[in-house]
């Protein structure tokens with residue numbers, strides 16, 4: 001993912017993890033602002049803090065998806081600063 005996509009295309013991506021909705025693994029998402037991974041059956045799937053969420057994303061990216069560490073770090077930084085769900089929280 002390129003950073004410019006995130007900034008230009010905020011309406012079409014998850015406000016929690018910044019996943020573009022057209023890449024949603026379920027193919028659809030029940031909440032207009034969140035993807036199927038973050039919001040399921042009427043509630044958030046992750047209920048911890050923003051920091052815990054980013055730690056979890058980082059771990060998943062580097063272990064399960066083999067994403068290089070620098071890229072994973074960049075990605076969680078984007079979440080930290082641009083994802084509306086976490087913007088107001090530490």
Ligand SMILES: [Zn+2]
Pocket residue numbers: 014015016017018019034035036037038039
């Ligand atoms: Zn999401």
